[in-house]
Amino acid sequence: MAANVAWREGSGASTLFDAALATVGQQLSQSTLQIIDGRRGAGSGVIWRAPGWIVTNAHVVRTPQAKIHLPDGRQFDAALVARDPDNDLAALRVNELDLPVAEIGASTELRVGELVIAVGCPYGLRGSVSAGIVHAIGPVAALGDRRWIQADLELAPGNSGGPLADARGRVVGINTMIAGGLGLAIPSRDVEQFLRRVMLQKQAA
């Protein structure tokens, strides 16, 4: 295994691991924002693509307008463009070109055991980072046939709508719920499909 370098005894692998996790977590935080829809508590969101497209869970935004807080301190009013409660996804837009867009990864290439990192705003704290691994990929008992990224990592309610990323910091999913102790994320492929639909509809309109 070529990758074994991280495990050589006495190589300071754990220190390296710490630093790497902090780096990736910080990078991911740039594109993670807090969403307050005026009615309920805060959730998280991801700056998914330019210009100004933000993705979160449908259960995070229920009003046509929401306030978003960037980690750099900027605040914007975002307009709800589409909401799909069945898939628990929502798309918002802000009129701002200068936004740190997340790098999106391919959820189809995820493997069981891979490291994953979640960033979000649980309990209203901005930029919390938790790390774990992919526990399984596929349907969850009692939740139908839908495929989930099931993560062995600690999530809190405010993580909803925030990013789940791989070891390179590429977003592979949207953290959506906790079930049986596992963090469930909607795969990035499903999010891309949702966004494509939304944009086509917007063009048609």
Added chain:
Amino acid sequence: MSSSSDSASASDSASTAAALVALSNDLANAAERAGQGVVAIHARHRVPSSGIHWQKGVAVAADHTVKRDEDIQISLPDGRTVAATLAGRDPSTDIAVLKFEAGSLAPSEVVDSSLRVGNLVLAVSRTEGNHLGASFGTISAAGGAWRTWRGGQIDQFLRLNVAIYVGFSGSALVDPQGRVVGLNTSGLARGLAMAIPPSTVSRVVHDLLSKGHVSRGFLGIGMQPVRLPEDLRERLKLSAETGAILVSVEPDGPAGQAGLMLGDVLLALDGQPIRDTDDIQAHLGPEKIGKAVAASVLRGGASLQVPIQVGERPRRGR
């Protein structure tokens, strides 16, 4: 996105990032490799439990998850689901052994490794829909041999700091190289995540395959804990406050043959105090069969030493 243009720190951060990716790949490789030997056992209501392909055509599972003796299926890493037969079970170590047609599947690579506190481990499971599952954590406690509350002998105490999800019991404890280093179960210590080391699993597998049961020492007596009178303790200089009074003695059993009688109070075996019946179980491992133990007995206000040759517990019909 970094504002730093310093090339040294840029290469530093590149190497730390590479380390994370390397670790991630290692863990995914380990899960995949170990997963080739992890099976799903359908022997309970609703969700299946996990098991390990221990030796060719032989799977081990956590006994408490194997709820029925017949009509058991195993889902294999190659996608097949085949019938399995229960070769035997040992509730004392929470191990059940099943036989199945493995075809071209190779068993797990099992190693006896000297696990230490803090070692990184994976729990690799297989459950509903034949999906692989993995959880990540550390060895949180490691100690010497111990005996379970049911009297099973486990060669090493291994407690895990690993989240318990559906399918944990019977899953494989896996090192970062993808080798199996134990059988996981939450059934041995009040729902805590524990692992049984390979040497213990292999011994139980051997016993169950060759005899259908795990041998246990046997004295042929029934007991009840009893408080020892203060004056008697003082007179005989006994430190223990309780002993075990014999409420039944099988005449042909080892204790009966050695001359023990109804009403005798057992105080110690080989010098180890007997406070209740669990202490006796702890003394009757398979290694004691055929050997003599020295029983300290209280009879008629006097203490006496009686050697008893430990027998093998007869199998009770189901």
